[in-house]
Amino acid sequence: MKTKYFAALALLVAVSSALVVLAAPPAGNGSITGKVTYTGTPPKMKPIDMSKEPSCAKQHASPVMTQNVETGPGNTLEDVVVYISAGAPETSAPSQAVRYDQKGCQYLPHVLAMEANQPLEIYNDDQTSHNIHPLAKTNQEWNKSQPPGTPPIQAKYEKPEFIPVKCNIHPWMHGYFVVLNTSHYSVTGNDGSFSIKDLPAGKYTVTAWQEQYGTQTQDVTLGAGESKSVSFSFKALPY
């Protein structure tokens, strides 16, 4: 009896793995990596005064700064979304939700990239109410209140769009949803580096988007299993 049960289970596992393999897009092992930097003088970020919301203010030892241009050592730019804007193999949206947090009256991460139709979960980790308001234009616009301790807000965006996000209660809270029609994207960290993996051979357009400086594109042709390095440089102005 037990053997029969295991055999059935093994069969089930085998069939489902085969299905997964069949359903998966033609994955490659090429990659595009690189760095995003700036030239010139970026604007000085301003400290945010949260004294009106003591439960948030006490979470920060030093004042939180505005984040419209985030720089790192070596003139790097953080929170730049680098993605394949043309030529990427078609993928269906992952069922794994992306997570967006409201913590210490800040949006974490500041820029959240996701694929169109990918589930989005928005958490309020604070002891105060938030009212998240993504200013969508192509997608449906909405805003929702979220008192402390309430379950995460479930959302989904159907069309690709760069959506500024604000809180209707705390005017300094600001972030971005970057909805893309590809799963091939990367958001730069403090070192400005990005890495787009699992690319089959092909001709691609790579776009880098920064919330204040807009977009830049470059064409890249990848051979099978090839890795290429691409760098982007934005011109920064102090004001």
Place this chain on the structure above:
Amino acid sequence: MGKLFAVVVIVITVISAYFVVVHRWWMPETITAIGARVDHQLNETMLEAGILFVLSQIILGVFAWRFGDTSTPRKIKHFPGGAMPLVIAGIAIVGLEILALSFVGSKVWADMYFVPAPADSLHVDVQAEQFAFYFRYPGPDGQFGSIHPEKINDGNGNYFGLDPANDVSARDDIIVGSLTVPVNKPVLLTLHSKDMIHNFYVPELRLQQDIVPGIEIPVHFTATKTGKFEIVCTQLCGLGHYNMRAYLEVVSQDQYDQWLKSQSQ
């Protein structure tokens, strides 16, 4: 029933008068010279209105006591002395009292709103928006940058709509979320609203002023005591109205100078 009503009316009158007389729920101590005059005016108003209130309730009680329990219901045809003189006397007394209070009170009011701020006032710009206050100091150059509403962007901290790229005087403007002022120094505020009617209210300053979008409203005060006080919005302005507040910090001139220096770095 009439006698019971009379007793209840008198008891309620005495209890409510008691709480007002002992200042059971009163405003916090004022921190301005004009605040003391506002309090004086408020006390006068409460006293005069209070005397009339107590008198009228006693009259009501007496009438209810005397005429309330008639066994056969009938109309009261005659007030003692007739109704007309009583009505005329009532209107005249209340009317005169309101006129007198307005006349005396208008002096205090005019000193707050019609007398311009002293020339050496510290000038601070105030921007109210859903649901926060922001304050702007002119910075080391002493000049405010001009305001361009279309450039307002909360995301990068440009709450006032400055144009530092083209406007040099805007570059050193200091924008903060709390109002810090030196003690004993006249302060002139220019109130702006980004979106709708808000209110700037500091109970300790006895200063309450609506902020109307599109209108620059000047108010001035001189705080005579140091401390931290709450600035609240008292116009229901939406979902986060309950949370629309900022702090007024009155500090010594030295502390203020240090604070200003640290802000302009």
